[in-house]
Amino acid sequence: xxxxxxxxxxxxxxxxxxxxxxxxxxxxxxxxxxxxxxxxxxxxxxxxxxxxxxxxxxxxxxxxxxxxxxxxxxxxxxxxxxxxxxxxxxxxxxxxxxxxxxxxxxxxxxxxxxxxxxxxxxxxxxxxxxxxxxxxxxxxxxxxxxxxxxxxxxxxxxxxxxxxxxxxxxxxxxxxxxxxxxxxxxxxxxxxxxxxxxxxxxxxxxxxxxxxxxxxxxxxxxxxxxxxxxxxxxxxxxxxxxx
Numbered sequence: 001x002x003x004x005x006x007x008x009x010x011x012x013x014x015x016x017x018x019x020x021x022x023x024x025x026x027x028x029x030x031x032x033x034x035x036x037x038x039x040x041x042x043x044x045x046x047x048x049x050x051x052x053x054x055x056x057x058x059x060x061x062x063x064x065x066x067x068x069x070x071x072x073x074x075x076x077x078x079x080x081x082x083x084x085x086x087x088x089x090x091x092x093x094x095x096x097x098x099x100x101x102x103x104x105x106x107x108x109x110x111x112x113x114x115x116x117x118x119x120x121x122x123x124x125x126x127x128x129x130x131x132x133x134x135x136x137x138x139x140x141x142x143x144x145x146x147x148x149x150x151x152x153x154x155x156x157x158x159x160x161x162x163x164x165x166x167x168x169x170x171x172x173x174x175x176x177x178x179x180x181x182x183x184x185x186x187x188x189x190x191x192x193x194x195x196x197x198x199x200x201x202x203x204x205x206x207x208x209x210x211x212x213x214x215x216x217x218x219x220x221x222x223x224x225x226x227x228x229x230x231x232x233x234x235x236x237x238x239x240x241x242x243x
Contacts, residue, residue: 018178023048024188025110028118116145 030036074082084092123133
């Protein structure tokens with residue numbers, strides 16, 4: 001298996017991983033949750049299970065309606081739109097477009113409002129800018145963190161809009177987001193081992209069947225390979241997306 005195959009597989013995986021990303025966003029607002037040790041595990045498990053079932057069943061339906069040969073030749077690889085066109089006719093394209101708009105708006109809304117709480121927690125632990133820990137007296141939300149988030153988002157958009165790859169901005173940012181998220185997910189897995197070795201365990205949540213089930217260490221090789229290969233797989237990717 002040569003490097004071209006590995007990098008191509010990494011980019012393809014970025015789209016699949018993006019579909020399952022944000023499973024842990026609920027933990028960003030854990031500080032605002034009552035009895036979070038008991039409350040958070042259920043939505044984490046049910047959310048992940050629900051998304052897995054939805055995507056698995058959807059993929060089965062796509063393969064049943066659209067053979068692999070036809071899927072490979074779908075315009076711009078828009079599999080859902082092609083399936084909707086086959087099932088519903090020309091109106092199917094409008095249905096899919098509307099569903100994507102609603103889904104995107106809900107996802108963006110949740111990520112924008114939950115992300116700043118993570119920066120706030122990092123700032124309180126002296127891992128981020130100190131001003132990010134400030135809470136607005138009127139709205140009781142971390143407005144400074146929201147501003148930092150907006151500045152970084154605008155920077156990414158503007159950096160990707162320059163040059164010949166402006167039309168590929170969404171794809172580039174999606175790849176960047178996926179491998180950056182995977183990097184921090186890998187660090188989270190590492191954090192599990194650190195916390196289990198700490199003398200203070202009052203904040204730890206035990207997991208069942210440990211260590212009989214597959215160890216989180218087994219996820220590190222493919223996480224690291226994806227992390228370092230995916231940003232270089234697409235020529236012309238903006239510099240910020242590479243680093």
